[in-house]
Amino acid sequence: VRVSSSVGAARDAVEGFAAVNVDQHPASQATTVGSATIASVLNGATAADRVLEDVATLISSVKEQAGKVTTLAATMEARDAHDAGALAAGRVIRWGWCTTHVTRTG
Amino acid sequence: VKTALSRNLATAVTTLADVERACGRLTGALGSGQLSGEAYSAIGALFSGVIVPSIGDARADIASLQKDADRFAWEDAKISRFGVLKEDELRVQIQATKNQREATERLIEVNEEAATALAGLPLLSEALPLVNKRLETVLNHLETELRDLEDRLAALQHFDSATRGLFQKRLATTTVAAMVTASMTRKDLPAGKGPSGWTDSELMNFLSLLSPSQVEQLLSRNPELAQRFWDTPPAPETVATWWKGLSPADREKWCQAAPSIIGNLPGLDADTRIHANTIQLQRDLHDLSIDPNSPRGIVLGDILKALGVDKFSGPGLDYEQLAKAQIPPHGLLAYNSTHRPPLAAVAVGETRAEKSGKVTWTVPGMNSGLGEPGRLSGWTGAAANLWNEQEDTEPGIPHMVVAWIGYEPPTQDASVLQGDRARAGASRLSKELDGQWAADNILGGNRHPFTAVVGHSYGTTVVTDALSSGNTMTHNVQSVVLLASAGVEPSIPHADTLSVDGGAGHVYVSQSSQDTVANLGRTLSGRSDPRDDLFGAQEFSSEGDLAHKLAPTDGHDPVGHGTDRGDLLAPHASKGHGYLDRRTEAIHNTAAASLGLDDQINGGTRAGFPSQLSPRAPS
Numbered sequence: 001v002r003v004s005s006s007v008g009a010a011r012d013a014v015e016g017f018a019a020v021n022v023d024q025h026p027a028s029q030a031t032t033v034g035s036a037t038i039a040s041v042l043n044g045a046t047a048a049d050r051v052l053e054d055v056a057t058l059i060s061s062v063k064e065q066a067g068k069v070t071t072l073a074a075t076m077e078a079r080d081a082h083d084a085g086a087l088a089a090g091r092v093i094r095w096g097w098c099t100t101h102v103t104r105t106g
Numbered sequence: 107v108k109t110a111l112s113r114n115l116a117t118a119v120t121t122l123a124d125v126e127r128a129c130g131r132l133t134g135a136l137g138s139g140q141l142s143g144e145a146y147s148a149i150g151a152l153f154s155g156v157i158v159p160s161i162g163d164a165r166a167d168i169a170s171l172q173k174d175a176d177r178f179a180w181e182d183a184k185i186s187r188f189g190v191l192k193e194d195e196l197r198v199q200i201q202a203t204k205n206q207r208e209a210t211e212r213l214i215e216v217n218e219e220a221a222t223a224l225a226g227l228p229l230l231s232e233a234l235p236l237v238n239k240r241l242e243t244v245l246n247h248l249e250t251e252l253r254d255l256e257d258r259l260a261a262l263q264h265f266d267s268a269t270r271g272l273f274q275k276r277l278a279t280t281t282v283a284a285m286v287t288a289s290m291t292r293k294d295l296p297a298g299k300g301p302s303g304w305t306d307s308e309l310m311n312f313l314s315l316l317s318p319s320q321v322e323q324l325l326s327r328n329p330e331l332a333q334r335f336w337d338t339p340p341a342p343e344t345v346a347t348w349w350k351g352l353s354p355a356d357r358e359k360w361c362q363a364a365p366s367i368i369g370n371l372p373g374l375d376a377d378t379r380i381h382a383n384t385i386q387l388q389r390d391l392h393d394l395s396i397d398p399n400s401p402r403g404i405v406l407g408d409i410l411k412a413l414g415v416d417k418f419s420g421p422g423l424d425y426e427q428l429a430k431a432q433i434p435p436h437g438l439l440a441y442n443s444t445h446r447p448p449l450a451a452v453a454v455g456e457t458r459a460e461k462s463g464k465v466t467w468t469v470p471g472m473n474s475g476l477g478e479p480g481r482l483s484g485w486t487g488a489a490a491n492l493w494n495e496q497e498d499t500e501p502g503i504p505h506m507v508v509a510w511i512g513y514e515p516p517t518q519d520a521s522v523l524q525g526d527r528a529r530a531g532a533s534r535l536s537k538e539l540d541g542q543w544a545a546d547n548i549l550g551g552n553r554h555p556f557t558a559v560v561g562h563s564y565g566t567t568v569v570t571d572a573l574s575s576g577n578t579m580t581h582n583v584q585s586v587v588l589l590a591s592a593g594v595e596p597s598i599p600h601a602d603t604l605s606v607d608g609g610a611g612h613v614y615v616s617q618s619s620q621d622t623v624a625n626l627g628r629t630l631s632g633r634s635d636p637r638d639d640l641f642g643a644q645e646f647s648s649e650g651d652l653a654h655k656l657a658p659t660d661g662h663d664p665v666g667h668g669t670d671r672g673d674l675l676a677p678h679a680s681k682g683h684g685y686l687d688r689r690t691e692a693i694h695n696t697a698a699a700s701l702g703l704d705d706q707i708n709g710g711t712r713a714g715f716p717s718q719l720s721p722r723a724p725s
Contacts, residue, residue, distance in 0.1 A: 003142060003143035004139060004140060004141065004142045004143065005141055005142075005143065006140055009135060009140040009141055010135075010141060012135065013132045013135030013136065013141060015128075015131070016124075016127055016128030016129075016132070017125070017128045017132075019124065019128075020121060020124045020125045021121075022117060022118070037192075037193050037194065038193070038262070038265065038266045038269070039266065039269075040178060040265075040266070040271075040272045041107055043272060043273035043274065044107045044111055044174075044175070044272065045107050045110070046273070047111065047171055047273040047275075047276075048110040048111040048114045048115075049110075049114070050276065051114050051118050051171060051277065052114050052117060052118060054164075054276065054277035055117075055118045055121055055122065057280040057281060058125075058160075058161070058164060058277065058279065058281070059121065059125055061280070061281040061285075062125060062157055062161075062282060064282070065149065065152060065153070065157065065282055066128070066129075066132055066153075068149055069132065069136075069141065069146070069149055072145055072149070073141070
């Protein structure tokens with residue numbers, strides 16, 4: 001398995017997620033329906049509130065997965081440094097979800 | 107509500123567009139080469155296969171809510187001229203107006219009656235009609251007000267009716283775990299379709315993201331999921347690495363929640379798989395819906411016999427421990443009872459062979475398919491013979507021999523002459539062999555795993571297919587033994603092309619001169635004889651060596667039976683003279699060859715006989 005990794009490239013790859021934040025969006029608005037009894041008004045108010053909650057949950061979950069890229073890169077870099085002496089002999093290193101042979105000759 | 111909906115939906119759309127762009131940038135980077143390897147590929151597959159499509163679904167859900175909002179606004183515009191409408195207040199107002207109207211009407215009547223009674227009193231009788239006139243003006247006003255109130259109520263009720271059912275939609279997937287679940291349920295392709303269903307990476311995401319209880323729930327609703335894992339199991343190294351990171355308690359949860367998946371997952375160690383499969387076996391033994399005479403029912407009895415626990419009876423038997431206590435220990439290494447025919451494998455010997463010994467997988471040929479009595483127990487008996495022979499050949503080293511019937515072997519019909527069953531079996535076998543490496547190395551800490559494969563008859567076709575370039579195995583095996591071969595596909599020109607350490611030097615072949623069935627199989631199918639010198643394998647003898655008390659093999663069977671060799675139409679090996687019967691030269695040499703101990707092969711090895719075929723160019 002060909003492996004290549006870099007913390008810098010990983011950070012760059014997930015940079016776009018940093019700017020995504022639904023909670024602090026200026027246009028969002030909470031609803032108040034008082035004593036309304038019409039179903040659609042109540043459902044509409046619930047939907048208005050819930051849509052942002054759902055999107056926030058989704059984004060948080062997606063960001064968590066994206067975060068694995070930088071964690072993975074950092075782990076690989078740390079182990080790479082640790083195993084540097086042994087790698088010349090073609091040792092097996094393991095990280096994250098994967099194990100692979102890495103052979104370096106120089 | 108309208109304003110909040112409008113703003114929040116717009117915010118949701120904008121945010122999802124932002125996250126989609128971020129996902130696009132990430133997946134682009136993961137495919138660029140700067141971030142590559144299995145782990146990055148798995149994350150990339152998760153994003154491109156599950157997360158990005160789910161964000162698309164979320165946008166569609168929001169578009170649906172927007173449509174509802176438009177409809178709501180349209181209906182609202184129709185009643186906007188009434189201002190704020192509140193049903194409760196309107197009903198109170200209508201009732202109050204009606205009461206007032208009734209009171210006014212009664213007063214008018216009283217006045218009229220009084221005017222008649224007081225006709226003799228001129229001033230008073232003239233005044234009362236004037237009062238009534240004013241009261242009728244009031245009454246008219248009340249009527250108008252009442253109609254207006256009723257119009258407002260009707261408009262509100264119409265609005266309610268026209269907008270009822272709006273805003274019921276909710277974003278279907280709010281977490282990645284839910285996305286995976288939803289994607290899994292959406293992909294309702296029939297089981298066994300391999301690549302057209304879930305990819306191995308997607309299935310790995312499924313394991314790493316969902317909890318055991320979520321998988322249990324999903325499995326109960328989609329039992330075919332276990333077959334998808336069987337057909338396209340996640341990469342064994344990834345599986346082993348995932349499993350290594352779990353606590354013992356979590357591992358047990360997985361075994362209990364999804365035994366049909368965990369028990370058949372290449373990359374997991376034999377102890378885990380045996381534990382999970384025995385859980386599933388015990389559940390099936392208590393499942394009254396399984397007809398004892400069906401293939402599933404028959405295989406249950408066959409498994410108990412193969413494990414050596416069929417004689418035990420009584421409540422609460424622990425078949426895992428009972429089978430482990432056998433000499434040699436036995437364990438149910440693979441178990442797929444819902445497949446037709448059922449598929450299974452029994453491990454014979456010491457599971458610690460994965461950590462510090464040698465593991466041999468054995469693959470049977472024609473007429474070994476499960477679902478008929480004695481099939482698994484018979485092949486397990488042959489595997490036990492080989493294990494005993496290996497123990498004698500190489501004492502002090504732990505050995506484990508797997509009796510594998512994880513494919514649908516052909517019966518004595520045209521299917522044995524075709525390669526379809528072999529190719530299907532090879533696909534699974536290659537994953538099991540790669541899984542053995544991952545289990546040994548990653549979970550067992552074995553730096554130099556040793557895996558051998560022994561095929562008999564059509565099983566040799568399966569084995570060579572599995573080790574050929576058609577099945578891209580990540581790791582080589584260390585030894586291959588082909589007994590009584592029903593032929594190697596012409597697309598495999600030389601033993602060096604197989605995924606075996608040492609190439610042709612560690613590919614061994616043998617066929618007894620008294621075995622006419624194997625010749626027939628090759629001749630009719632057009633497959634090649636691996637003893638042909640052009641194939642390059644090492645041939646050893648199965649002829650017997652009385653000087654060394656090694657019996658000859660006198661027929662095609664792995665285990666002989668009866669006192670004769672049958673007739674021309676149904677030849678067979680006699681009792682004690684099958685390839686894998688004890689004290690035959692064939693099993694002695696198979697044990698030595700499978701363990702890579704060339705110096706212990708009786709009579710040594712030789713290059714195959716001169717080719718009777720035209721030389722083939724290596725592909």
